[in-house]
Amino acid sequence: MSSPIHIYSEIGKLKTVMLHRPGKELENLSPDILNRMLIDDIPYLKIAQEEHDYFAQTLKKQGIHVVYLEDLLAESLVKKETRINFLDKLLEESGIKNNDPLHQLLLEYLLNMPPKLMVKQVIAGIKKSEIKNVEPTLADLAEDPDYPFYMDPMPNVYFTRDQQAAIGNGMTINRMTFRARRRESLFMKTILEHHPDFKDQDIPIWRDRDTHGRIEGGDELILNNHVLAVGISQRTSATAISDLARNLFGHSSFDTILAIKIPHSHAMMHLDTVFTMINYDQFTVNPFILTKSGKIDIYVLQPDGKGDVRITPRNDLLAVLKEYLHLSEIDLIPTGGADPIAAPREQWNDGSNTLAIAPGEVVTYDRNYVSNDLLRKHGILVHEVRSSELSRGRGGPRCMSCPLVREDL
Numbered sequence: 001m002s003s004p005i006h007i008y009s010e011i012g013k014l015k016t017v018m019l020h021r022p023g024k025e026l027e028n029l030s031p032d033i034l035n036r037m038l039i040d041d042i043p044y045l046k047i048a049q050e051e052h053d054y055f056a057q058t059l060k061k062q063g064i065h066v067v068y069l070e071d072l073l074a075e076s077l078v079k080k081e082t083r084i085n086f087l088d089k090l091l092e093e094s095g096i097k098n099n100d101p102l103h104q105l106l107l108e109y110l111l112n113m114p115p116k117l118m119v120k121q122v123i124a125g126i127k128k129s130e131i132k133n134v135e136p137t138l139a140d141l142a143e144d145p146d147y148p149f150y151m152d153p154m155p156n157v158y159f160t161r162d163q164q165a166a167i168g169n170g171m172t173i174n175r176m177t178f179r180a181r182r183r184e185s186l187f188m189k190t191i192l193e194h195h196p197d198f199k200d201q202d203i204p205i206w207r208d209r210d211t212h213g214r215i216e217g218g219d220e221l222i223l224n225n226h227v228l229a230v231g232i233s234q235r236t237s238a239t240a241i242s243d244l245a246r247n248l249f250g251h252s253s254f255d256t257i258l259a260i261k262i263p264h265s266h267a268m269m270h271l272d273t274v275f276t277m278i279n280y281d282q283f284t285v286n287p288f289i290l291t292k293s294g295k296i297d298i299y300v301l302q303p304d305g306k307g308d309v310r311i312t313p314r315n316d317l318l319a320v321l322k323e324y325l326h327l328s329e330i331d332l333i334p335t336g337g338a339d340p341i342a343a344p345r346e347q348w349n350d351g352s353n354t355l356a357i358a359p360g361e362v363v364t365y366d367r368n369y370v371s372n373d374l375l376r377k378h379g380i381l382v383h384e385v386r387s388s389e390l391s392r393g394r395g396g397p398r399c400m401s402c403p404l405v406r407e408d409l
């Protein structure tokens, strides 16, 4: 069987993509936990699911094989022993230690469910009201009697771009920045170790989830089979990028990382919220991350020939892209046409967050009509998807998709 992971570009024809259809986790949001959950508003689940199905359908119509994270995970948890190990770890990471009587109660509650239901339940979270006969702890009595959950929901799982990312024939299983998302990468780790399509395929893990430093897939862009762009951002630390470079160089075809420093903010949490590749020589960019003369801090990482990494600071985005991608011209298409109002408005709703499904062919949110019109004027084929509810999670089509296989260019 050919490798289930094959990603050597950002734009090669997309063959297989992994999504998560949002579920009850979105209904387990309430205003007082929104901020901590990294979500800006509560999506209306029914419509969010319809929009997500439309997104999946749009991809399928283009011949793309859509797989669901929740299905792959359930198929990895067929053996009871694997389920127990998975749940032990997940409960532990949810703050419910092995020696806490609640651990055993929740374990039994979840083990009684068929795997698919169990997976949906752990993503949705477990409310205190669902579990009977629990002796209240001192914390329940004295500190936070009104807190509704034993296990917090994971409302960001539908952003499957971030918990893991495919690079070449391997993956990064990511150590996420905020506690609200940390548990999510246990899912792909479990799939790689136990799913029949993945477990015997020798898939390299370029960085694992327990490694020092933080990285998220929204910051990982595969510009070609030698060059990555990685955001130094709110979510990805320089330490993690150096570590990734050491693991990739000499062990893969990749020999250059353009580490691009972007503002640390919620609106621009990852590089792919401000910059994406959509054709051999075309990119979307939020114009306000660049200075008036087009500058931004970039650090070029390459092997130093002595087993370590050489770092070259640069700051001219166009010049760097031309040089490392061997192109004579580059078309940087500004989000919202660089208009002082439309650009930040559409960036906020992920107008830069395009998912390329082939060179010059992208999926975008319908609401970003200024950016979409401009993309078409630049010759890009745009498939628009509905976005009223999905966009409230603050991520767009690239964030909502984890490509597993692309055709080589």
Ligand SMILES: NC(=O)NCCC[C@H](N)C(=O)O
Pocket: 037, 038, 039, 156, 159, 161, 162, 181, 217, 218, 219, 269, 270, 272, 273, 393, 394, 395, 396, 398, 399
């Ligand atoms: N790649 C992306 O930009 N993903 C969007 C993630 C949004 C999610 N609410 C988060 O804050 O992590």
